[in-house]
Amino acid sequence: MVEWTDFERATIQDIFSKMDYESVGHNALARCLVVYPWTQRYFGKFGNLYNAAAIMGNPLVAAHGTTVLHGLDKALKNMDNIKAAYAELSVLHSEKLHVDPDNFRLLGDCLTIVVAAKLGSGFTADVQAAFQKFLAVVISALTKQYH
Amino acid sequence: MSLTAKNKDTIKSFWAKVAPRAEDIGTDALSRMLVVYPQTKTYFSHWKDLSPGSAPVRKHGKTVMSGVAEAVSKIDDLTAGLLTLSELHAFQLRVDPANFKILSHNLLVVLAIQFPNDFTPEVHVAMDKFLSAVVLALSEKYR
Numbered sequence: 001m002v003e004w005t006d007f008e009r010a011t012i013q014d015i016f017s018k019m020d021y022e023s024v025g026h027n028a029l030a031r032c033l034v035v036y037p038w039t040q041r042y043f044g045k046f047g048n049l050y051n052a053a054a055i056m057g058n059p060l061v062a063a064h065g066t067t068v069l070h071g072l073d074k075a076l077k078n079m080d081n082i083k084a085a086y087a088e089l090s091v092l093h094s095e096k097l098h099v100d101p102d103n104f105r106l107l108g109d110c111l112t113i114v115v116a117a118k119l120g121s122g123f124t125a126d127v128q129a130a131f132q133k134f135l136a137v138v139i140s141a142l143t144k145q146y147h
Numbered sequence: 148m149s150l151t152a153k154n155k156d157t158i159k160s161f162w163a164k165v166a167p168r169a170e171d172i173g174t175d176a177l178s179r180m181l182v183v184y185p186q187t188k189t190y191f192s193h194w195k196d197l198s199p200g201s202a203p204v205r206k207h208g209k210t211v212m213s214g215v216a217e218a219v220s221k222i223d224d225l226t227a228g229l230l231t232l233s234e235l236h237a238f239q240l241r242v243d244p245a246n247f248k249i250l251s252h253n254l255l256v257v258l259a260i261q262f263p264n265d266f267t268p269e270v271h272v273a274m275d276k277f278l279s280a281v282v283l284a285l286s287e288k289y290r
Contacts, residue, residue: 034268035275052269109252117259117266125182125199128256132183 002137004079011130015115016076021069022062024118028111029065030056036106042099068107075138083141090145101143108135148276155222157273162219164265165258169216172261173208174200176254184249190242211250218281225284237288244286251278 004012033040034052043049046060055061071089078085093099112132116123123131150158165172178199180187194203214232221228236242255274259266266274 031268031271035272052267056268113256113259113266113271116256117263120260120263123256123260125179128179129183 001080002082007126008130008133009079011127012079012134013076015119015127015131016072019069020118022066024111024114025065025067025069026062027065028107028114029068030058030061031110031114032103032107033061035110036103039103039106042097042103069111072138075134075141082137083144086138086141087145090142093142094146101139101146104139104142108132108139111135148279150222150273150276150280154273154276157270158219158222158277161262161265161270161274162216164262166216168261169212170205170209172254172257173210173212173215174205175208175257175260176250177204177208177211179253179256180250183253184246187246187249190240190246215254215281218277218284222277225280226287229281229284230287233285233288236285237290244282244289247282247285251275251282254278 033043033049033055040049043061043064046058046064048054048058049061074085074089075082093101112128112135115131116128119127181191181197181204182199188197191197191203191207194201196203198204214229217232218225218229255271255278258274259271262270
């Protein structure tokens, strides 16, 4: 089981309580599709992803980014058993969506960068450490059911 | 994933904005690395103070950023341009190359914080490609 310090718990809850899910979700997913273009392989049905401007302006990307970001709410509510909380989503990503788990890390990095830009100087090294630890735990849980 | 002409233009323009704040950026990136990836502290056991923004961290952040600046100036042939630095890292410092990726990530985080509007997805992808190319050139002499 993952041990969380009081600082880590408080930091994570704080970041998400103030989170603009639409903006951050949209920007993180769009950034992922631009910076790591091979991730576009999972979004053949999203239409125009031909260049950065098209990706940023694509409403399906925006909507899906919000959905994915809300996927983290499960972890927020189950900090002491994230592994169990994501069992179903892990099976979904593995057996139905067939997503290479390395993509979770790529999206996680883009999310970190978007949140950093939003929080500015408030995204201190300690806050960054807590945030990255949280994402790493979620990613590990999402990868758990792959076989 | 080599740098296109457009990537190089993007990097040079963006670097012009970065250069005046290079020391602060290098300091912050290194500080974050030491906190968020504590295993990287093993390379600096000879420093008195490893806390964020300390004197040795600042001095070294400046050194690292001048290396990146040199890479920008030698962007058309990084392998040749960074040969000496590669030899230094390979034979003397013997830094595990996995750590270059870690520092690169922290540099990108700091750039996002310092340039919330200029660090667009296009600039981000160009810088990520550039840093990956620098890492490759730096790793050249390892084996």
